[in-house]
Amino acid sequence: MRTILVVDDEANLCKLYEKELEDAGYRVIVANNGQKAVELVERNDIDLVVLDIRMEGQDGVETLRQLMQQRRNLPVILNTAYSTYKMDFNTWLADAYVIKSSDLTELKDKIQELLP
Amino acid sequence: MKGARKEISFDQERVIKKISALRQFNELCIHEHLGNDGILMVDTEGKVAYADAKSQTLLGLSSLQLLGYPLSAFLASESTESAAKFLSTQRLPEHRNRCEVVFLDREEARVPAVVSSTPLYRRGEPVGVLLVMVDLRNRKELVHDLKTIQDRLRHSSIELNKKLWELSVVKEVAHTLQTTVNQDEMLRIILTGVTAEQGLGFNRAFLLLQDEKTGRLKGELAVGPSSPREAEWIWEGLRSQSHTLKELLERHRDTSGQFDPGLNEVVKKMDFDVAPSEGIMARAIVAGEKFNITAASQNPLVDPQLLELLGTEAFALVPLIGRGKPFGAVIADNCFTHRPIENADVDLLETLANQASLAIERARLYEQLTQKVRELEEAYRNLKESQDQLLRAERLSVVGKMATRVAHEIRNPIVSLGGFAHLMSKGLPQGDPNQEYLDIITEEVARLERLLSEVLDFARPVEPSFEMADLNEVSQKAMVMMQPEIEKRQINAQVDFQSGLPKIKLDPLQISRVLMNIIRNALEAMSPGGNLFVRTKNLGDYLRVEIEDTGVGIPEEHLDKLFSEFFTTKSSGVGLGLAVSYQTIHNHLGSISVHSQEGKGSTFAIDLPLAIEDQGD
Numbered sequence: 001m002r003t004i005l006v007v008d009d010e011a012n013l014c015k016l017y018e019k020e021l022e023d024a025g026y027r028v029i030v031a032n033n034g035q036k037a038v039e040l041v042e043r044n045d046i047d048l049v050v051l052d053i054r055m056e057g058q059d060g061v062e063t064l065r066q067l068m069q070q071r072r073n074l075p076v077i078l079n080t081a082y083s084t085y086k087m088d089f090n091t092w093l094a095d096a097y098v099i100k101s102s103d104l105t106e107l108k109d110k111i112q113e114l115l116p
Numbered sequence: 117m118k119g120a121r122k123e124i125s126f127d128q129e130r131v132i133k134k135i136s137a138l139r140q141f142n143e144l145c146i147h148e149h150l151g152n153d154g155i156l157m158v159d160t161e162g163k164v165a166y167a168d169a170k171s172q173t174l175l176g177l178s179s180l181q182l183l184g185y186p187l188s189a190f191l192a193s194e195s196t197e198s199a200a201k202f203l204s205t206q207r208l209p210e211h212r213n214r215c216e217v218v219f220l221d222r223e224e225a226r227v228p229a230v231v232s233s234t235p236l237y238r239r240g241e242p243v244g245v246l247l248v249m250v251d252l253r254n255r256k257e258l259v260h261d262l263k264t265i266q267d268r269l270r271h272s273s274i275e276l277n278k279k280l281w282e283l284s285v286v287k288e289v290a291h292t293l294q295t296t297v298n299q300d301e302m303l304r305i306i307l308t309g310v311t312a313e314q315g316l317g318f319n320r321a322f323l324l325l326q327d328e329k330t331g332r333l334k335g336e337l338a339v340g341p342s343s344p345r346e347a348e349w350i351w352e353g354l355r356s357q358s359h360t361l362k363e364l365l366e367r368h369r370d371t372s373g374q375f376d377p378g379l380n381e382v383v384k385k386m387d388f389d390v391a392p393s394e395g396i397m398a399r400a401i402v403a404g405e406k407f408n409i410t411a412a413s414q415n416p417l418v419d420p421q422l423l424e425l426l427g428t429e430a431f432a433l434v435p436l437i438g439r440g441k442p443f444g445a446v447i448a449d450n451c452f453t454h455r456p457i458e459n460a461d462v463d464l465l466e467t468l469a470n471q472a473s474l475a476i477e478r479a480r481l482y483e484q485l486t487q488k489v490r491e492l493e494e495a496y497r498n499l500k501e502s503q504d505q506l507l508r509a510e511r512l513s514v515v516g517k518m519a520t521r522v523a524h525e526i527r528n529p530i531v532s533l534g535g536f537a538h539l540m541s542k543g544l545p546q547g548d549p550n551q552e553y554l555d556i557i558t559e560e561v562a563r564l565e566r567l568l569s570e571v572l573d574f575a576r577p578v579e580p581s582f583e584m585a586d587l588n589e590v591s592q593k594a595m596v597m598m599q600p601e602i603e604k605r606q607i608n609a610q611v612d613f614q615s616g617l618p619k620i621k622l623d624p625l626q627i628s629r630v631l632m633n634i635i636r637n638a639l640e641a642m643s644p645g646g647n648l649f650v651r652t653k654n655l656g657d658y659l660r661v662e663i664e665d666t667g668v669g670i671p672e673e674h675l676d677k678l679f680s681e682f683f684t685t686k687s688s689g690v691g692l693g694l695a696v697s698y699q700t701i702h703n704h705l706g707s708i709s710v711h712s713q714e715g716k717g718s719t720f721a722i723d724l725p726l727a728i729e730d731q732g733d
Contacts, residue, residue, distance in 0.1 A: 010528045016535040054524070081527035100527055102534020102561050
């Protein structure tokens with residue numbers, strides 16, 4: 001079973017993603033800030049990260065940079081309410097970019113694409 | 117005493133000299149005045165008392181041979197009777213003092229002369245008669261000269277009158293032309309001046325103008341009757357009304373449309389190539405020559421087509437010249453009265469044509485000026501619009517920043533709401549009544565999310581992420597996404613994708629969003645049972661996606677505002693969907709257009725270029 005790390009400072013969203021992705025057949029670990037995400041990747045065998053960008057404290061862009069230093073080939077999907085982060089070249093290290101939506105089809109499609 | 121006598125005699129000598137000098141001076145003055153006329157003085161007995169040098173010359177006699185002899189001795193016998201009259205010392209009216217007599221000179225040759233007599237009086241008593249004689253020997257020459265001068269004067273007077281009349285015609289036409297800048301009106305005024313009896317009096321006149329694009333000389337307008345019968349009828353009518361030229365010109369300036377229809381059918385057939393030809397038309401329009409054609413069918417320079425259209429052997433042709441370059445021609449003839457056309461008529465026609473050319477040139481300049489003013493006004497309007505847009509954009513950018521912030525804050529809770537509703541509905545058993553409510557929550561959330569996307573995309577437009585993609589695939593994806601809505605609204609959807617479309621550079625996500633947006637609008641415009649067609653085509657330089665619906669259509673007055681931001685006719689929505697779509701297609705260097713008929717439906721066409729410059733994605 002593949003393990004997905006969901007990083008978001010909105011507890012409700014984390015809960016939603018956890019339930020939806022578990023239903024889709026993944027093991028889900030949740031982190032509510034960037035630092036915690038880096039620690040979790042360190043200790044766990046994570047296959048993919050779903051990463052929010054705007055977060056309290058350390059934001060998603062910085063977290064992405066650290067994750068890439070940790071594991072250069074770890075698949076990361078940026079998930080945000082803003083579409084403009086796409087323009088930020090620091091986000092280009094990510095494998096995909098999905099705008100937050102109540103319909104998780106697109107997110108799930110991307111995950112499936114990256115974890116065949 | 118001796119000395120005194122001497123003084124006196126000296127004085128006398130001086131007086132005599134003085135008198136003699138005075139007499140000479142007088143004679144000189146008189147001769148200066150009289151020229152070749154002689155002066156004689158005759159006493160009361162009819163004897164010559166004085167004869168000046170001129171009269172001596174005229175008669176070939178010296179004063180010694182004249183003085184003291186009766187004047188009658190020097191007159192021919194037939195003149196002695198009249199001599200009695202002019203030698204009378206009675207005061208008579210001036211004209212009766214003159215008479216013609218014949219003198220005889222030294223050789224007895226006859227010297228005809230006119231003699232004027234003036235009686236001389238001293239203290240009321242007649243003392244004699246002063247005669248002035250005018251030699252008539254060269255009278256014949258004088259009479260001839262006089263006649264020549266009279267003839268010349270008469271001729272000049274006729275010429276002058278003619279010139280005056282010509283000037284008045286030209287002035288009248290030019291004056292009337294001044295009152296308008298409308299070219300059609302001008303042409304009518306000119307041709308009326310050419311044909312009016314009070315004007316140049318030609319029977320018919322045709323005006324041809326050079327087509328600016330093709331260079332061909334084309335018939336524009338004609339004035340005149342189309343048959344002898346019509347001519348009779350028209351001219352009779354005009355004569356009975358006795359209009360002045362001015363009145364006629366005024367009357368004919370704006371009878372638009374119904375102006376000599378018969379003849380204007382003829383003029384519309386006139387269409388001549390002037391470029392290579394050596395004919396009169398070419399020479400008029402290229403070299404500005406004028407022609408007085410008398411035997412057209414014998415003249416190789418006359419185009420047979422022109423001959424056939426005119427149906428006359430004699431006509432005049434003059435060019436219309438503006439700023440040194442001919443731009444048209446006037447043809448005039450007398451095909452009904454057959455009055456010969458004089459060269460002077462052609463000259464006058466040319467003068468009128470010159471005035472006309474100036475006026476037409478003026479009208480054209482005016483037209484150009486008006487056009488420029490219109491362009492400037494248009495430019496000003498555009499500038500104003502741009503300025504307004506700029507102002508609005510500035511305001512929007514502030515609003516945009518705020519909207520982005522608010523939208524982001526709203527998005528997270530909305531995603532939670534919708535996501536959990538979705539989760540719950542998945543867990544409900546079949547037939548649970550709550551299912552319907554959860555579906556409503558899901559739908560409403562989806563609507564809110566769309567609205568947020570519109571606001572965010574508009575406030576902070578995203579540059580496209582170009583990749584080589586298949587437009588059919590993108591369109592198909594949009595259709596799949598819209599399928600639930602299509603089914604829900606019971607719409608018949610048909611797709612017709614042209615196979616083998618080349619891949620083009622586009623942002624698949626953005627383009628599919630545009631297509632979904634337009635498809636959603638189409639669905640909302642239709643009632644159940646409506647038809648939706650989505651087609652793709654290769655149009656050579658670009659690929660087209662067409663979305664056609666059979667909905668209510670868009671009112672014409674809304675069409676130009678359709679792609680403006682915040683324009684909406686829907687009860688919900690902010691009116692950004694099509695504005696964002698427009699921007700997206702614009703960023704793809706494509707175009708989006710719409711054709712709509714109220715009550716029948718609308719068709720949106722999106723054209724995307726096959727090759728676009730590297731956007732640096």
